[in-house]
Amino acid sequence: MADTESKPVIAPTNDIEMNEVNNEENLELAVDTSKIQLLPGATSDGFAASFQIIDEDHTLGNALRYMIMKNEDVEFCGYSIPHPSENKLNIRIQTYGKMTAVEAFHKGLEDLSNLCSHVEEVFSTKVANKDYSTEEP
Amino acid sequence: MSNIVGIEHDRVTNTTSTDFPGFSADSANTEWSLDYFKENFKLDIKYITERTANFDLIGLDTSIANAFRRIMIAEVPSVAAEYVYIFNNTSVIQDEVLAHRIGLVPLKVDPDQLTWINKEADEKDKFTDDNTIVLSLDIVCSKNPNASPNSTNPDNLYRNHKVYAKNLKFEPQGRQVELFANNPVVPCDPNILLAKLRPGQEISLRVHCILGIGADHAKFSPVSTASYRLLPVIDILKPIVGKDALEFQQCFPNGVIDINEKGEAYVKDSRKDTVSREVLRHEKFNGKVKLGRRRDHFIFNVESTGAMPPEEIFFKSVRILKNKADYLRNCPIANLN
Numbered sequence: 144m145a146d147t148e149s150k151p152v153i154a155p156t157n158d159i160e161m162n163e164v165n166n167e168e169n170l171e172l173a174v175d176t177s178k179i180q181l182l183p184g185a186t187s188d189g190f191a192a193s194f195q196i197i198d199e200d201h202t203l204g205n206a207l208r209y210m211i212m213k214n215e216d217v218e219f220c221g222y223s224i225p226h227p228s229e230n231k232l233n234i235r236i237q238t239y240g241k242m243t244a245v246e247a248f249h250k251g252l253e254d255l256s257n258l259c260s261h262v263e264e265v266f267s268t269k270v271a272n273k274d275y276s277t278e279e280p
Numbered sequence: 281m282s283n284i285v286g287i288e289h290d291r292v293t294n295t296t297s298t299d300f301p302g303f304s305a306d307s308a309n310t311e312w313s314l315d316y317f318k319e320n321f322k323l324d325i326k327y328i329t330e331r332t333a334n335f336d337l338i339g340l341d342t343s344i345a346n347a348f349r350r351i352m353i354a355e356v357p358s359v360a361a362e363y364v365y366i367f368n369n370t371s372v373i374q375d376e377v378l379a380h381r382i383g384l385v386p387l388k389v390d391p392d393q394l395t396w397i398n399k400e401a402d403e404k405d406k407f408t409d410d411n412t413i414v415l416s417l418d419i420v421c422s423k424n425p426n427a428s429p430n431s432t433n434p435d436n437l438y439r440n441h442k443v444y445a446k447n448l449k450f451e452p453q454g455r456q457v458e459l460f461a462n463n464p465v466v467p468c469d470p471n472i473l474l475a476k477l478r479p480g481q482e483i484s485l486r487v488h489c490i491l492g493i494g495a496d497h498a499k500f501s502p503v504s505t506a507s508y509r510l511l512p513v514i515d516i517l518k519p520i521v522g523k524d525a526l527e528f529q530q531c532f533p534n535g536v537i538d539i540n541e542k543g544e545a546y547v548k549d550s551r552k553d554t555v556s557r558e559v560l561r562h563e564k565f566n567g568k569v570k571l572g573r574r575r576d577h578f579i580f581n582v583e584s585t586g587a588m589p590p591e592e593i594f595f596k597s598v599r600i601l602k603n604k605a606d607y608l609r610n611c612p613i614a615n616l617n
Contacts, residue, residue, distance in 0.1 A: 181615040202350040209343040213312035215301040252609040254312050259602035265323045275325040
């Protein structure tokens with residue numbers, strides 16, 4: 144694959160030392176090098192690229208697609224499950240050129256995480272306030 | 281109007297969300313902004329009972345609401361029987377069928393009290409008091425010596441002829457004696473019939489229960505149902521009065537349409553509507569009413585199997601989606617150069 148113009152940060156450095164513990168038990172902590180893969184067909188400038196995520200489905204695929212599409216610099220974003228028997232998720236991103244596809248991908252994930260944090264916060268305060276009925280009408 | 285999914289007698293219109301920058305000339309405020317989301321997102325809890333929660337999520341997209349729903353069903357972990365060791369089963373129900381039935385029994389265990397099984401570990405180290413709950417079932421059916429001679433009722437003729445979920449007895453292992461002292465493991469619904477016996481037949485078995493997710497097997501799903509529907513919208517375009525108003529009211533479930541003192545029909549509570557479209561079948565209401573659903577108003581209904589409170593299941597689903605996003609954000613991308 145050709146060089147991308149701006150090299151994105153692959154992973155925070157503090158996660159790299161955990162690379163050795165890459166067994167199933169510590170799946171949530173370990174850096175998993177096989178989770179996301181860049182697929183062939185990316186442009187040399189890095190503004191268009193497809194990624195393959197292992198062990199994800201429509202749950203994340205559609206939500207992430209939506210969040211990436213809400214980015215002003217994204218021209219196109221789409222996802223597919225290439226085969227129902229394979230637990231793979233392909234996602235393609237094309238940008239207008241202000242950020243690379245990888246950056247748009249990462250921004251989408253960050254936005255999704257922020258959204259969840261807010262929903263979690265609102266829900267937990269509502270539940271803590273207990274201003275709802277406890278009987279089914 | 282773009283926020284309303286149109287419902288006509290033979291079709292639905294305006295079904296896909298188009299709130300993306302550049303989709304149309306007027307796509308202001310469609311770029312993602314957390315502040316804008318915070319301003320517009322509303323959560324309204326209608327009721328939360330022991331088993332059921334009903335709440336509205338307003339101001340988010342279907343893709344996100346659907347992710348929460350899918351996670352509640354398939355990815356929130358719970359505890360269920362996974363291994364059944366049968367010592368003796370002389371009943372008519374086959375071992376594998378009985379094991380399957382036991383597997384589907386929802387158990388009252390807080391999943392946070394167990395850890396995940398390490399599949400790589402040796403068989404002898406795999407199951408510990410941290411990750412396995414042991415239940416046992418020992419039951420023998422016998423004749424009731426005091427049965428009335430002419431009785432044909434099995435309840436009167438036999439003892440222990442029905443095996444229920446409540447016959448599964450918790451056997452705390454190691455530190456579980458203290459951990460589960462105040463909340464012993466019991467089936468959420470004690471009266472699930474597992475098998476029927478006749479005098480002389482017996483069942484003796486042990487069950488190992490572990491943590492799992494619904495994607496692996498439905499028995500690990502913490503919900504019986506987790507669903508959402510969009511808020512119905514009923515638009516009365518021209519006034520409907522008199523006898524027609526009564527007929528109009530009859531087209532909807534009770535409490536949806538009310539009639540005011542002028543004899544005019546008005547929408548009282550569209551939330552109660554089932555969107556049966558009955559009203560669209562009547563020629564006389566043609567052009568007088570428009571049905572729809574609000575695309576960003578989700579009415580969630582979550583029914584727990586009993587192991588976890590329903591609000592906790594939703595709470596966990598949000599956290600699981602967040603963890604997914606955070607985890608992928610920190611994953612390196614292979615082949616990137």
